[in-house]
Amino acid sequence: MAHKSHRQKALKAQLEEQPVISLVQPLSSSSSSKTPQSPSSMDVDDDDGDVMITSAPVIDSSTSTSTLPSTVQASSSGFQPLSNAAQSTVLKNEFRRVAIPPHRLSPLKRDWVNIYTPLVEMLGLQVRMNVKRRAVELKTSGHTVDSGAVQKGADFVKAYALGFDVNDAIALLRLDDLYLDSFEIKDVKTLHGDHLSRAIGRIAGEGGKVKFTIENASRTRIVLADTNIHILGSVQNIKIARDAVVSLILGSPPGKVYAHLKTVGARMKQRF
CATH class of the missing domain: 3.30.1370.10 (K Homology domain, type 1)
Incomplete structure (x- = not known):
């Protein structure tokens, strides 16, 4: 019991010397010149349990970002941003x-x-x-x-x-905003023999009439090289021309494709 009372008196004396424990303290000039020390801790053993009082590291909120080193000002990836001269080279x-x-x-x-x-x-x-x-x-x-x-x-x-x-x-x-798009007839439908020849004929038309109509309606340029089809134009126009060519490959008559292109062309004029 005497040993326990002596320990309580020592704890009371330490608490009277340090009545207030602050987690955030202002950074003084004297403390900044010293080397950082590890956080101090004080352990107190008691019959009821263990009590640990720890002082947190000091942070000065008044320090601006301009005074921080260059490594702190870097991006989250850890690299400095490129200058305008380096980006334009x-x-x-x-x-x-x-x-x-x-x-x-x-x-x-x-x-x-x-x-x-x-x-x-x-x-x-x-x-x-x-x-x-x-x-x-x-x-x-x-x-x-x-x-x-x-x-x-x-x-x-x-x-x-x-x-x-x-x-x-x-x-x-x-x-x-111009791009190239290429695909083959077999990517749409597997055709052989006369069926493949008729599909190519539907795309080209008599004297290239169908191909020219698709180009003028969709504002693109189409090259029909055997079973390969290449389309040059913007993304939206390429999609219109590709849909028309796919419909012809699947067996749609040219008249139906013309009507669809006419509707799409009128919609494009209203949009722009």
Whole structure:
């Protein structure tokens, strides 16, 4: 009992010396110069149980974010944000090679002047025809300004390789919302023999009449290469043209497709 009363007196004396324990204390100049210490704790054993009083680390709420080190001001990923100059730089020595099918080599040689001229003047790329590899090679130069110039040039050359005219493919360089979409007839329906031939005939029409009508109504360009169908246009227009071609593949008569295109065209005019 004497030992217990002596312990209670010592605890009472310590509590009188430190009557208030604050979890958040102002940061003084003297304490900032000292090295941080581990949180102090005081354990008191009693018959009823254990009591632990812990003082939390000191945080000064008046410190502004401008005085924090650069590592704190970084983003959540831990990296500093790029400057405007770094974001606007173009990747140097970016290279792209576009393969040309054998049946498009002769048209490529014939229209070569009309192909490399916009690539050099509009995009500032270095272009050459690799006859051995049967490909067109594109590379950035010191005059390249656009970071996506190589991709635009590759899309332009690929569109020409698929069968589009140069004047139609050059729209990929001038506009940003044009894309290429390719699919096969067998992706829609598996057809063989005369059924496949009749499906191709329904898409083309007599003298290409049906294909031209779909192009004019949907404001796209369509290339029908055997069983492959390539469509050049915006996302919305590509969807309209693809739906019309799919209907023809499934067996719809051209008259029904014309009526649907007329309705869609009127709806597009009202929207815009």
